[in-house]
Amino acid sequence: MATVQAVLRKKRNAQNLFPIAIRITKDRKASFISIGQYIDQKYWDTTNRKVKRSHPNASRINHLILKKLTKANEKLLEAEINEANVSASRIREDIKGTNQLDFFGVAELHLDNLQKAEKYRQYHTQKGRIEKFRRFTGQQTLAFKDISVFLLKNFESYILNQEKRKPRTAVNYMILIRKIFNLAISEGIAERSIYPFGKGKVQIKIPESEKIGLSIEEVKKLENADGLTPAQQQAVNVWLTSFYFAGIRVSDVLQLRWSDFHDNRLHYRMNKNQKLVSLKVPEKALRILQQYKETPSDKNDLIFPYLKGTNFDDAKEKLIRIRTVTRTLNRRLQLAGNYLGIDKKISMHIARHTFGNISGDKIPIQMLQKLYRHSSITTTVAYQASFMKKDADSALDKVINF
Incomplete structure (x- = not known):
């Protein structure tokens, strides 16, 4: 016997919110379909398996849950009528195929989560970057399989050469696209096999930036x-x-x-x-x-x-x-x-x-870490590298002053 239920999964995201999913259980094996929405645990009604009315978007999310539940039940019923031996994972794949989110759809979910977490600075910055990527592709919808190394390299070249932006700006765009791709993979929306980042593909290297301070x-x-x-x-x-x-x-x-x-x-x-x-x-x-x-x-x-x-x-x-x-x-x-x-x-x-x-070189790096309030001393070392010139200058003098 197969069952279909809405559940709040236990793996929280960076904003400390939990994903809502549809759990399909058949032959004692479970498969999950993410609905793309994250909420605080306090808003989940465990008894009725839905979002509590106190959540500002309860009606919209519950409607989405109902839609997903209906689709899953339809697939199960169809399998029973045809007396087909269909697994929970196969039903999950069938449902995903009928209502698959594209890159910009997942990007919207990411932006929605930033808004809910009240991270408005990140929201506005990243929304602008996503819109620029959309304009560059000329597509309103973009399948993850179409985000190739070739496309990303062309987009990077566009940012650097046509918009005349700094390398760090181009890196920020790549980091955001990678983040959305990773979100899609973690939710089962995109396959790892089409991932365009990593060795032999698009490798993201953050360029060193010179920090200029007053004397x-x-x-x-x-x-x-x-x-x-x-x-x-x-x-x-x-x-x-x-x-x-x-x-x-x-x-x-x-x-x-x-x-x-x-x-x-x-x-x-x-x-x-x-x-x-x-x-x-x-x-x-x-x-x-x-x-x-x-x-x-x-x-x-x-x-x-x-x-x-x-x-x-x-x-x-x-x-x-x-x-x-x-x-x-x-x-x-x-x-x-x-x-x-x-x-x-x-x-x-x-x-x-x-x-x-x-x-400069006057204060021990551990004390600078404390003054800067950096979580990691590695961050302090990287930050201070632009200002610690004494040893390099001394080494240069030792070589050329003969």
């Missing part, structure tokens, strides 16, 4: 700046605050509150990876912070005013506001740099590179 003399120009407009000076203050705290990211600087400071230390949770950080407040940073201190002030107030009025519970609104403010700050920083005679591109992110450039 001590250039930082001093910012510290002692005179004649800047008030808006430019405010941007410089935000940049210096980032630098003084070992290059904390602009999104974190903009969200700093007075409540994050106590016992002459900064205590905050990083927005990128939720790590807790505790750093001493340098005297230089304290002088900047005191310029923004109002009396009386609410300890929960933001230090810098740029995000005031933002609904921080709305991740999408917060992201848009931070992006807008960052663009404004970068524009003002560049104007300030030009005025001060700094012949380098200045942005908020350069504060992090500047800390790395000045630290």
